[in-house]
Amino acid sequence: MKLSLGLKVANSLSLTPQLQQAIRLLQLSSLELEQEVQEQLELNPLLEKIEEQQQVPLDAVPQTTLEAETQIVSEQLNADHLPNDLPVDTQWDDIYTHQSTALERPEYEEREDNHSVTGSLKQHMLQQLQLLNLSSIEKIIAYCLVDALDERGYLEASLDEVLVSAQQLLLQYDPEAEQIELDEIKVVLKHLQRLEPVGVGATHLTECLKIQLDMLPIPTPYRDEALRLLGFEHLFIANDLNKLLKQSGLNAEQLKSAIRLLKTLAPYPGRQFNAQQDEYQIPDVVVTQKQGRWQVQLNPDIVPKLRVNPYYANMIRRADQSSDNQYLRQHMLEAKNFIKGIDERHKTLLKVASCIVAHQRRFLELGPEGMIPLVLRDIAEEVSLHESTVSRVTTNKYLLTPRGLFELKYFFSSHVATSSGGEISSTAIRAKIKKLIAEENPRKPLSDNAIANLLQQDGIDVARRTIAKYRESLHIPASSDRKVLI
Incomplete structure (x- = not known):
């Protein structure tokens, strides 16, 4: 084999650190962006958050069409460019102050149904058990029973398994304790099943419904008929009403009323305390109708207001090559690029959201039946972006409309x-x-x-x-x- 030395010319594509940062900021959700901003504020002494900024009332903003508004925001962002080098005596407050890309006060109300139920089912049950007059052993049993509940509120472990767990836990506190009896487990379980929500601790659907019926006052209309129906669980679940009429001995009116009573019960009482609840989503973009026109604006509450710290910026000297001066220059450049990246993110988000709303006006007016076919390519071509960029900017970004809160990807079908x-x-x-x-x-x-x-x-x-x-x-x-x- 002969070794040789030669030159080879080839084209390759590489991303600059600034572009990599811009792409990463583009795909962040509002919560992730807030965390990223906080992290940058802690790492970069030249980056600071503006706590107070003069508010511009909505009434002072002229009414524009969707297309005109997007153009205005684009011009504002382009005008707020950041020069590479500046004299020492330049007013940094004027040049490096981040300009919000949103109208300051979108008119939307925080909806009550957007708030999640706080607390878990197990915490709720333990708080109630503390109010009962239980012995030390019964408290240990109760803790083991609650720990064995699944997200539906059902007991997913057998009583024998609960017995073993309770005995092991008891021996940790009292090595000379006596053996726990299975009857003691059953007694504490009865207490648990009658706490709120009633039916928690049942092992299956029929038992859960029966517990709830037993807790109803005896004079409750059709309570006894509903209890009788639970003996024919397979027919009830299969909705085989003809066989139910024959085998239960109830007439049509009794059967209908008993089924109606059963449907008022909670088949899975623990679901309202599901620990894996949907997180409260904050809208990134808000669309409102004013004088027959749909207006799109960023939510100003999630738009970070950043600038370069003027005190540290004024300490930078051009000719100074000391490590301290280089440190300040490097962090000034990083702060400047970070502010640019956030501005570009908001400009792109507003541009894409405005284009989507312009296409889906019928949805805003008629609801889901008015949705028109739309794919990423349609938006990408209209706003002169790549499909992958549109995909990033619509992922985990939410649009608040008069019809509710929707992820931007919902409008593609x-x-x-x-x-x-x-x-x-x-x-x-x-x-x-x-x-x-x-x-x-x-x-x-x-x-x-x-x-x-x-x-x-x-x-x-x-x-x-x-x-x-x-x-x-x-x-x-x-x-x-x-x-x-x-």
Whole structure:
């Protein structure tokens, strides 16, 4: 083998640190951005947060169309450029103050239904058990029972397993303690099942419902009939009302009223305390209607107001090559690039959100049935961005509309061709299916084939299996399970 030395020229693509940072900031959610800003504030002494800034009232902002507003914001951000070098006596407050890309006060109210239930089921049950007059051993048993509850509120461990756990825990505190009896476990379990919410600690659905019925006053109408129905759990779950009528001995009116009473009970009493609750989502963008026009603006509450610290900036000297001066220059550059990256993030987010709203005006006016087909490529071409950039900017970003809070990705959906040659969004089809089922006769529910025929009358050609797929995605049971005979 002969060794040789030569030159080779090749093209390669690399990302600068500034571009890498911009891409990373673009895909951060509002909560992640807040954490990133806080981290940068702690690491960079030349970066500081503006605590107070003069507010601009909404009434002072001229009314503009969506396209004009986006252009205005873009011009403001481009005007707030950061020069590479400046004389020492330059007013840094004027140049490096971050300009918010949002109108200052969006008109939306914090909704009460957006707040999650605080606390877990186990904490709630332990707090109630502390109020009971239990012995030391009973408290240990109660703790083991609560620890064995699943997210539904059901006891997922057997009583024998709880007995072993309680005995081991007791021996840690008292090595000479006597053996715990299974009857003691059952007694404490009875106390647990009658705490709020009633039914927690049941081992299966029938027991959970029975506990709740037993806690109702004896004169409660159709309480006894409902208890009798629980003896035919398999028929009740299968909605086989004909066999229920024959085997339960109830007449049609009694059966109907007993089922109605059972439906008022909580099949999974622990679900309201589910520890894995959805986090409260803060809107990144707000859309409101003013004088017949839809206006899009960033939520100013999540827009960080940053600037370069003027005190440290004025300490920098051009000709000074000392380590301290280089340290300040390096952090000044990092602060400047970070502010630029956040401005670019907000400008891109507002541009993409405005474009989405412009396409989905019918959704804002009519609801899901007005959703039109939209894909990432459509927005990317219109705002002159790459599809991957649009994907990043719409992930974990939320838009607050008069119809609720939606992730920006919600507004993208595939299309289905219509018989007239047009297109309709899959989201709109799901909304139509949901509406048809809501309006159906419960005695004669619509089959998937019947729904397909009704949609075909509206010019929407959808196969029966597609209807079934959309129906299942809406968590709507089949027609046989929706049928009500009485």
